[in-house]
Amino acid sequence: MISSIAELIADRIGTMPAGERRAAQTLIASYPMIGLKTVAEFSAAAGVSSPTILRFVARLGFQNYPEFQSSLQDELAAQLQSPAIRTLNPPSPNGGTVSPMLEATLENMRETFRHLSDRQLADIAARLAERRGKTFLIGGRFTDPLARYMAAHLAVIQPDVFHLAGQESMWRDRLIDMGKRDVLVIFDIRRYQDSLVRFAEKAHQRGVHIVLFTDQWLSPIARFARHVIAGRTAVPSAWDSSAALFVVAETLIGAVTRQLEADGARRIREMEGLR
Amino acid sequence: MISSIAELIADRIGTMPAGERRAAQTLIASYPMIGLKTVAEFSAAAGVSSPTILRFVARLGFQNYPEFQSSLQDELAAQLQSPAIRTLNPPSPNGGTVSPMLEATLENMRETFRHLSDRQLADIAARLAERRGKTFLIGGRFTDPLARYMAAHLAVIQPDVFHLAGQESMWRDRLIDMGKRDVLVIFDIRRYQDSLVRFAEKAHQRGVHIVLFTDQWLSPIARFARHVIAGRTAVPSAWDSSAALFVVAETLIGAVTRQLEADGARRIREMEGLR
DNA sequence: GGAGCGCTGTACCGTATGTTACGTATTTTG
DNA sequence: CAAAATACGTAACATACGGTACAGCGCTCC
Numbered sequence: 001m002i003s004s005i006a007e008l009i010a011d012r013i014g015t016m017p018a019g020e021r022r023a024a025q026t027l028i029a030s031y032p033m034i035g036l037k038t039v040a041e042f043s044a045a046a047g048v049s050s051p052t053i054l055r056f057v058a059r060l061g062f063q064n065y066p067e068f069q070s071s072l073q074d075e076l077a078a079q080l081q082s083p084a085i086r087t088l089n090p091p092s093p094n095g096g097t098v099s100p101m102l103e104a105t106l107e108n109m110r111e112t113f114r115h116l117s118d119r120q121l122a123d124i125a126a127r128l129a130e131r132r133g134k135t136f137l138i139g140g141r142f143t144d145p146l147a148r149y150m151a152a153h154l155a156v157i158q159p160d161v162f163h164l165a166g167q168e169s170m171w172r173d174r175l176i177d178m179g180k181r182d183v184l185v186i187f188d189i190r191r192y193q194d195s196l197v198r199f200a201e202k203a204h205q206r207g208v209h210i211v212l213f214t215d216q217w218l219s220p221i222a223r224f225a226r227h228v229i230a231g232r233t234a235v236p237s238a239w240d241s242s243a244a245l246f247v248v249a250e251t252l253i254g255a256v257t258r259q260l261e262a263d264g265a266r267r268i269r270e271m272e273g274l275r
Numbered sequence: 276m277i278s279s280i281a282e283l284i285a286d287r288i289g290t291m292p293a294g295e296r297r298a299a300q301t302l303i304a305s306y307p308m309i310g311l312k313t314v315a316e317f318s319a320a321a322g323v324s325s326p327t328i329l330r331f332v333a334r335l336g337f338q339n340y341p342e343f344q345s346s347l348q349d350e351l352a353a354q355l356q357s358p359a360i361r362t363l364n365p366p367s368p369n370g371g372t373v374s375p376m377l378e379a380t381l382e383n384m385r386e387t388f389r390h391l392s393d394r395q396l397a398d399i400a401a402r403l404a405e406r407r408g409k410t411f412l413i414g415g416r417f418t419d420p421l422a423r424y425m426a427a428h429l430a431v432i433q434p435d436v437f438h439l440a441g442q443e444s445m446w447r448d449r450l451i452d453m454g455k456r457d458v459l460v461i462f463d464i465r466r467y468q469d470s471l472v473r474f475a476e477k478a479h480q481r482g483v484h485i486v487l488f489t490d491q492w493l494s495p496i497a498r499f500a501r502h503v504i505a506g507r508t509a510v511p512s513a514w515d516s517s518a519a520l521f522v523v524a525e526t527l528i529g530a531v532t533r534q535l536e537a538d539g540a541r542r543i544r545e546m547e548g549l550r
Numbered sequence: 551g552g553a554g555c556g557c558t559g560t561a562c563c564g565t566a567t568g569t570t571a572c573g574t575a576t577t578t579t580g
Numbered sequence: 581c582a583a584a585a586t587a588c589g590t591a592a593c594a595t596a597c598g599g600t601a602c603a604g605c606g607c608t609c610c
Binding site: 030033036037073076077080101102105106109110113114115116117119120123141142144145146148149152153216217218222223225226228230235236237238239241242243246247250251253254257258261 | 286288304305308348355374380381428511528
């Protein structure tokens with residue numbers, strides 16, 4: 001079975017004429033970067049003419065050059081998605097069935113935070129901490145517990161934190177209370193829920209500051225969101241994993257808490273007194 | 276020092292207008308693949324117009340789009356050359372405040388799973404999968420969302436799954452329905468809630484099979500529990516972290532699902548038909 | 551050694567791509 | 581609340597890119 005273009009080339013390089021073989025060798029030499037550049041650059045690097053490159057690509061079975069490039073990109077994307085899990089985590093002590101799940105989850109978290117800057121988290125935390133308006137949280141079918149989790153914590157350290165639960169009609173009515181000064185935190189991963197999208201759109205129209213927790217494919221709500229947190233969700237299971245988003249949520253909770261403490265919020269001091 | 280385009284974006288995303296921010300978020304979400312495609316595809320994926328994409332790359336300091344793409348390609352090439360760099364993220368590129376939190380969380384998970392045998396998880400999963408009785412789930416003040424999360428999933432793949440919510444009196448009444456054949460999943464971490472302990476004790480007396488998710492100091496409920504999952508909760512934050520327990524819960528959900536599929540559960544097949 | 555075949559490059563073409571100008575909408579500021 | 585500034589998209593534009601026709605060259609095989 002041939003799964004990569006590199007293998008495909010290795011398989012057919014024997015049957016190629018001299019010029020195309022040079023093209024093949026050049027591509028293999030710095031695989032796959034040259035293939036992502038233009039035909040002209042490729043041909044120059046290989047020391048052949050442009051048509052030879054195109055004939056080379058055609059021989060590999062591609063209809064045209066862009067199709068060939070897309071294929072290379074897909075391959076790269078797949079490679080980046082699963083960044084050689086083996087090479088990373090210490091050769092799991094448990095050889096059993098749980099390990100793959102844990103390994104994938106750990107990797108998801110690293111990957112999620114890699115694409116998430118301190119700056120971005122700090123911005124969101126700051127927005128949540130500045131008590132100008134209200135904070136609303138809502139989630140989808142499986143992610144609503146995350147919204148609840150976050151709401152439960154935030155509600156302790158600041159007033160006006162509301163988790164939107166129950167029927168769609170229930171929270172839609174709450175839109176009246178929302179305005180420019182308010183923040184709406186939404187959790188939405190595949191399969192994205194229409195009701196949430198509609199809700200987000202309406203809130204957006206009212207000028208609500210939307211913070212979206214979603215997966216790497218981005219819920220359509222990203223259109224309306226001021227801040228988007230894209231977490232990795234793929235695990236070897238029938239279900240998607242929300243663990244990475246959960247950790248981001250906890251991080252955010254911690255950051256907001258620290259922020260409020262730094263601001264010397266009266267509420268925090270009073271609360272410590274109550275314990 | 277900014278070395279990658281991703282960091283560059285993270286640094287400036289705050290100063291970008293809405294449209295360009297969408298472009299930035301789209302790129303980050305599936306970094307860097309979208310950036311290698313055409314402006315038209317990029318703009319479509321981000322839901323903005325082509326000029327916005329170009330303004331976005333211009334703001335990042337590139338003269339034109341091809342230059343931006345070349346830069347991305349160089350970055351990719353460097354990454355592919357030395358996959359080691361990818362893996363050793365630990366020398367945290369984020370010198371900021373999130374890393375310690377993430378590191379601690381990852382370590383908590385490893386530590387939690389180290390003390391958790393496959394056997395133990397398999398036993399619990401088996402107990403949950405064998406449909407002799409009902410499954411009840413409940414949690415404490417901050418962990419109840421975990422109970423909800425697990426209940427939401429289990430309820431999809433099997434009947435008689437109940438999340439106990441609301442007032443204490445509410446779920447205490449449900450005790451009448453519980454018996455030897457039933458399973459009660461409890462989440463309880465510091466500070467342990469008396470109400471939960473009392474509830475667990477009563478359930479135990481009725482012969483209910485108790486599965487306890489708790490922290491490393493063990494809730495008093497451990498006395499009555501048939502299975503105890505002790506997760507690490509310590510993180511550099513004002514709050515305890517439930518992330519490790521969350522991951523265990525997801526693992527368990529996955530295991531139960533697999534088990535039921537293996538059993539060829541009628542319900543699973545019917546459900547796939549309903550989609 | 552000559553005829554035939556196949557490979558390769560030059561030159562040209564059509565088009566898809568990146569780019570720019572401008573008008574409208576939206577937000578910000580006084 | 582008005583006016584200015586900024587941001588965004590539509591549409592027209594230019595270029596450079598991929599694609600193709602064709603001619604020359606070398607190679608192979610009679």
